[in-house]
Amino acid sequence: MKVLAIASAGGHWIQLLRLKPAFEGHSLVFMSTKLCFAETVKxxxxxxxxxxxxxxxLRLFYSMFCITKRIILLQPDLVITTGAAPGLLGIIAGKICGAKTVWIDSIANVEKISMSCKIASSFADRTYTQWPELTTEKIIFNGNVLS
Structure with missing residues (x-):
């Protein structure tokens, strides 16, 4: 299975890296907003x-174009993200291109679900929160990636 893991900088990227062991044995590709992050996924x-x-x-449209183009070329079976906007765009593009999609909302969203997660729950095959109090009919709690 080819997995595309996508996240923006900061905590989103750190949380995404915590998921890396879950994809051992699969073809894993990373996508993010800072070129220096390539060093963290040698x-x-x-x-x-x-x-x-x-x-x-306008930058959102440009980013969507670039992400969609790359997803078309990569043809991943699964797109997984921890957010934020680039991850949401990846979920939408992945879904359009026929990939399974998973959104994991940031652990920083303690009191409420992020706006991106709310949008992603309309597109993603699975949407997760890292706080049990924030579960809904569409958003699942199954632990967190930082523990």
């Missing part, structure tokens, strides 16, 4: 994508 293919957020509408 031995794996890594692709830099442009960062964007909801306040940068």
């Amino acid at each position: 031995g794996y293919n890594f692709y830099r994508i442009p960062d964007a957020n909801r306040r940068e509408k």
